[in-house]
Structures are given as structure tokens and as C-alpha cells.
Amino acid sequence: MMERALSIRNLKVSYKDREVLKGIDLDIYKNKITAIIGPSGCGKSTLLRCMNRMIDIVEGAKVSGEVFFGGENIYAPGVDPVKIRFKIGMVFQKPNPFPKSIFENVAFGLKINGYTGDIPQMVEKSLRWAGLWEEVKDRLKDDAYVLSGGQQQRLCIARALALEPEVLLLDEPCSALDPVSTLRIEELLLNLKERLTIVIVTHNIQQAARIADYTAFLLDGNLVEFGETSSMFTVPKDKRTEDFITGRFG
Amino acid sequence: MSAQEVKFRPHLERRKCIDAALKFVFAGSAFFGVTVLFVLLFRIISDSLGWLDLQFLTSFPSRFPEKAGIFPALLGTIYVILITAAFSIPIGIAAAIFLEEYAKKSKLVSFIQLNIYNLAGVPSIVYGILGLTVFVRWMQLGRSLLAGGLTMGILVLPVVIVSAQEAIRAVPDSWREAAYALGATKWQTVRYVVLPSALPGIMTGVILALSRAIGETAPLIPIGALTFIRTLPKSPFDSFTVLPIQIYNWTSRPQEDFRAIAAAAIVVLLFVLLSMNFIAIMIRNKYQRRIKEV
Numbered sequence: 001m002m003e004r005a006l007s008i009r010n011l012k013v014s015y016k017d018r019e020v021l022k023g024i025d026l027d028i029y030k031n032k033i034t035a036i037i038g039p040s041g042c043g044k045s046t047l048l049r050c051m052n053r054m055i056d057i058v059e060g061a062k063v064s065g066e067v068f069f070g071g072e073n074i075y076a077p078g079v080d081p082v083k084i085r086f087k088i089g090m091v092f093q094k095p096n097p098f099p100k101s102i103f104e105n106v107a108f109g110l111k112i113n114g115y116t117g118d119i120p121q122m123v124e125k126s127l128r129w130a131g132l133w134e135e136v137k138d139r140l141k142d143d144a145y146v147l148s149g150g151q152q153q154r155l156c157i158a159r160a161l162a163l164e165p166e167v168l169l170l171d172e173p174c175s176a177l178d179p180v181s182t183l184r185i186e187e188l189l190l191n192l193k194e195r196l197t198i199v200i201v202t203h204n205i206q207q208a209a210r211i212a213d214y215t216a217f218l219l220d221g222n223l224v225e226f227g228e229t230s231s232m233f234t235v236p237k238d239k240r241t242e243d244f245i246t247g248r249f250g
Numbered sequence: 251m252s253a254q255e256v257k258f259r260p261h262l263e264r265r266k267c268i269d270a271a272l273k274f275v276f277a278g279s280a281f282f283g284v285t286v287l288f289v290l291l292f293r294i295i296s297d298s299l300g301w302l303d304l305q306f307l308t309s310f311p312s313r314f315p316e317k318a319g320i321f322p323a324l325l326g327t328i329y330v331i332l333i334t335a336a337f338s339i340p341i342g343i344a345a346a347i348f349l350e351e352y353a354k355k356s357k358l359v360s361f362i363q364l365n366i367y368n369l370a371g372v373p374s375i376v377y378g379i380l381g382l383t384v385f386v387r388w389m390q391l392g393r394s395l396l397a398g399g400l401t402m403g404i405l406v407l408p409v410v411i412v413s414a415q416e417a418i419r420a421v422p423d424s425w426r427e428a429a430y431a432l433g434a435t436k437w438q439t440v441r442y443v444v445l446p447s448a449l450p451g452i453m454t455g456v457i458l459a460l461s462r463a464i465g466e467t468a469p470l471i472p473i474g475a476l477t478f479i480r481t482l483p484k485s486p487f488d489s490f491t492v493l494p495i496q497i498y499n500w501t502s503r504p505q506e507d508f509r510a511i512a513a514a515a516i517v518v519l520l521f522v523l524l525s526m527n528f529i530a531i532m533i534r535n536k537y538q539r540r541i542k543e544v
């Protein structure tokens with residue numbers, strides 16, 4: 001039996017009075033890459049945001065159900081969302097470095113969380129994990145916005161990795177990037193999965209096929225199918241999955 | 251005749267004529283404001299010629315125009331603005347942070363917001379009467395610098411709040427999300443991400459608000475900013491006067507020479523105001539470029 005990083009049970013989310021996740025049950029396995037695919041608006045980002053309680057900052061969002069992380073339901077009363085986000089990192093669709101230097105971007109999480117180790121050393125380590133060190137080591141003091149889009153996104157990954165999270169959530173991290181930058185990030189994620197668990201939302205089915213060990217197919221707030229990527233892409237169990245991955249809709 | 255010529259009557263000449271005439275009207279309107287400003291400046295500067303010198307800046311007012319100066323008024327203006335700034339900046343920014351970052355949408359919050367907008371439109375004399383009641387009488391500060399500065403502080407507070415709110419709102423949400431996703435608390439997000447990015451915008455708003463306060467006369471009249479003082483204010487509880495009131499006082503004298511020194515004082519006041527506006531615009535231009543890059 002494989003170890004689980006996250007277990008989602010009967011998760012429902014509504015915005016105002018519209019239900020957008022209608023009871024999701026999903027297991028995220030440790031040190032694997034899990035892709036979440038589905039047509040736009042089906043609830044992928046919402047589901048991802050529930051995994052580290054980023055959903056809390058969305059005004060009007062109501063969550064019910066459970067998400068177990070390390071044996072604890074992160075939606076139980078009294079659980080501090082700040083602590084959860086400290087352990088479960090997140091990277092967003094559009095690269096969003098702070099308007100600070102490259103160094104300060106990576107050091108940010110360390111500083112606000114009272115890191116007791118050597119900050120410059122950890123910054124270097126994180127930038128190496130993100131495959132960005134060689135490109136920026138001589139200009140750590142430069143503004144993050146001098147970097148290209150792909151570099152900015154890797155900087156955001158480095159920034160998240162600096163806290164050494166157990167899980168990294170990525171919401172369509174390549175959708176604003178060119179194919180070369182996309183491939184670099186995919187390589188990077190494949191290298192990272194020995195260190196942590198990765199969940200990636202993607203609208204790109206080929207990307208899921210290339211990097212994901214497991215894939216979840218979401219449609220209209222329901223989990224239609226979940227399984228090993230290789231089997232799901234060769235013999236989908238559900239007709240709707242087959243239609244989606246063969247490009248018949250979405 | 252081509253098919254087109256049969257079907258259309260373009261009146262090209264007439265259309266072009268209207269075009270040219272309207273262009274003239276629009277340009278004239280645009281230049282009107284600038285022209286007025288320049289005529290005004292020219293009049294005032296030429297009136298003040300020969301009067302504006304170091305002696306004028308460092309002397310007390312006097313019955314003799316050639317001996318008169320604006321030193322107490324200039325100092326009074328500076329002190330009043332410092333008190334105004336010390337009062338309105340922290341409270342204004344704190345209120346803006348609350349409204350933008352902490353307050354959830356509710357009836358109470360929209361009520362507060364609406365009234366801040368309303369306050370920004372209240373005539374300034376009303377603030378003077380409020381200051382007289384609250385600061386001079388009720389808090390027994392007397393007709394002092396402190397009462398004047400606080401009254402001005404209340405006057406500019408709504409403007410400071412609204413402009414700080416706008417600057418805070420211009421900070422992209424994606425930066426806030428990034429901070430939260432790294433385990434930042436709300437205050438850490440505000441302190442280390444929102445405020446540093448919003449600061450130039452806030453400063454622009456604050457400077458413009460303070461420059462408005464420097465030019466205000468009405469709210470200080472009920473406070474009794476004396477128009478003729480023999481001593482410099484040495485503590486916040488001393489009486490004072492400010493430039494606009496000194497100017498008003500001189501322009502109401504019958505002698506020609508007093509109008510000339512009033513013009514000289516106006517030049518000083520305008521110089522202060524225009525430099526403040528210039529600084530504000532410089533900061534804003536630099537800042538806007540920054541936000542657009544994102």
C-alpha cells in the first residue's frame with residue numbers, strides 16, 4: 001500500500017450559492033506527481049486551493065468535507081491555515097515574484113517564518129533545486145522582473161522550495177510560458193519528486209501524459225476518473241475521459 | 251459615373267471644414283486654462299518684483315511695507331503642516347489598511363466608506379467650526395498651533411484615506427497570494443508586500459493632500475490664526491499665523507505697497523505648492539511605470 005500525502009474526502013465547495021465541487025474523494029500519493037485535468041471552469045483551481053487552505057482567502061467560498069494531511073484534517077476547527085501553507089507550498093498560473101530582488105524573493109518565506117539556519121545558503125540551495133542558480137548567481141541583487149517569464153516561474157518555484165514543503169501545488173504553472181521554458185519546468189518537477197509530493201493542474205493533456213504518475217479527471221465539479229496516468233491514457237474507464245483526452249471537447 | 255458616385259453624396263469639403271473648426275475649438279479650450287495660469291503668474295511675479303528678497307523672508311510683519319516680512323507666517327505654515335502630517339498620515343494609512351485589507355464586505359463598511367467620500371467634499375470652513383468646537387474649546391487647546399494643525403489634519407484625513415486606499419488597491423492580488431502561500435500572516439503580507447509597493451502611491455496622495463492644506467485659509471479663521479503676531483510660536487500651544495492669512499490681511503490694506511508684498515508672499519506660497527506638486531508627480535510617474543511592468 002502506497003503512502004498518501006493527502007486524502008480528500010467528500011469535499012464540497014460553493015461560491016455564494018453555486019456548488020463548484022460536488023463531493024470529491026481523492027488520494028494524493030507521496031513522492032509522486034499527480035495531475036489534475038479537465039475543461040476550464042470545472043473546478044481544478046478550486047480543488048488545488050483546498051489542499052493548502054488558500055481557499056480561505058477567497059471571499060464567499062464555503063468548504064465542507066475533509067482533507068487529511070499527516071493524519072490530521074486540515075479543516076478541523078482550530079487548525080491554523082498559516083501553518084498548513086507553511087508545509088504545503090503553491091505556485092500560480094502567472095509568475096508572481098515580489099517586486100524585490102531575486103535574493104529577497106527566495107529569502108522571503110525564510111524570513112517571515114523565522115528560519116534559524118543560514119539564509120544565503122538556503123537561498124542558493126533552493127535556486128539550485130529550481131535549476132536557476134547558474135543563471136542568476138551573479139545578479140542576485142537584481143530586480144526579479146528583469147528575468148524572463150520562464151525564469152520568473154522557476155524563481156517562484158525556488159521561493160516555494162526554500163521552506164522545504166512536503167507537498168508542492170502548481171496551478172497551470174506553464175500556461176504563460178513558451179515550449180522551451182515549459183520543458184525545463186517539467187524536467188525540474190521530475191527531478192523534484194524524490195524530495196516532495198507534487199500536484200499539478202494542467203490544461204495540457206500531453207503535459208499530464210509526460211510527467212504525471214497519476215491523473216485525476218475533473219468535470220463539472222465531479223471527479224470522473226482517477227488512476228495511473230499510463231493506464232488512464234491508454235484504456236480510459238469512462239467514455240467522458242476518453243472524449244476529453246482525445247480532444248473531442250474541452 | 252461609377253456606382254459609388256451615384257449612391258453617395260460625400261460632401262467632403264464641408265466635413266473637412268467642420269473637422270478643422272472643431273480642432274480649433276478643442277485646442278482653444280485646452281490652452282485657455284494654461285493661459286489663465288500664466289497671465290496670473292505673470293501679474294503676480296511682476297507685482298512682487300523688488301520686494302521678494304532675504305529680508306522679506308526673515309522679517310516680521312510691520313506697518314511699514316519696506317520693513318515687513320513673512321517669517322512668522324512661513325514658520326507657522328511649516329509647523330501647522332508638520333502637525334497635520336503627523337496626525338493625518340498614520341491614521342489615514344491605518345484606516346486605509348483596515349478598509350482594503352481587513353474589512354469584509356458589509357453594510358457597516360460601505361457606510362463608513364460612503365461617509366469618507368462625503369467628508370472629502372465638506373466645505374473647509376465647516377472643519378474650521380468643528381476645530382473651534384472640539385480642539386479650541388472642548389479640548390481647551392486654545393487658539394494654538396496644535397488646534398490649527400489638528401483641524402487641518404481632520405480636513406485632509408478623508409483625502410489621505412481615499413488616496414491610500416487607491417494605492418493599496420493597485421497592488422496586484424497575485425503578490426498577496428504569493429505571500430499567503432508562503433505562510434505569511436495578514437499583517438506580514440501587509441507589512442512586507444502591500445505597503446512597500448503602495449508606499450509611493452500613498453506618498454503622492456499625502457503630498458497632494460498636504461499641499462491643499464497649505465493653501466487653505468478658511469478652516470483657520472474660526473481657529474483664530476492671528477494675523478499680526480510679534481513673537482514666533484515656540485511651542486504647539488502658542489498662537490500663530492499662516493501664509494494665506496497673512497496674504498489675505500495684506501491684500502485688504504488700501505496702500506499700493508502692501509499689495510506688492512502680498513504678491514511677493516503669494517510667490518513664496520506658490521513656490522512651495524508647485525514644488526510639492528512636482529515632487530508628487532515625479533513619485534507617481536516612477537511608481538506607475540513599476541506597476542505596469544507586472
Ligand SMILES: Nc1ncnc2c1ncn2[C@@H]1O[C@H](COP(=O)(O)OP(=O)(O)O)[C@@H](O)[C@H]1O
Pocket residue numbers: 015016020038039040041042043044045046047058059060
Ligand atoms: N472567487 C470566485 N467567486 C465565484 N465563483 C468562482 C470564483 N472562483 C471560481 N469561480 C467559479 O467556480 C468554477 C470553478 O472555477 P476554477 O476552480 O477556477 O476552475 P478551473 O481552474 O478548472 O478553470 C468556475 O465556474 C468559476 O467561474
Ligand SMILES: [Mg+2]
Pocket residue numbers: 044045046171
Ligand atoms: Mg484554474
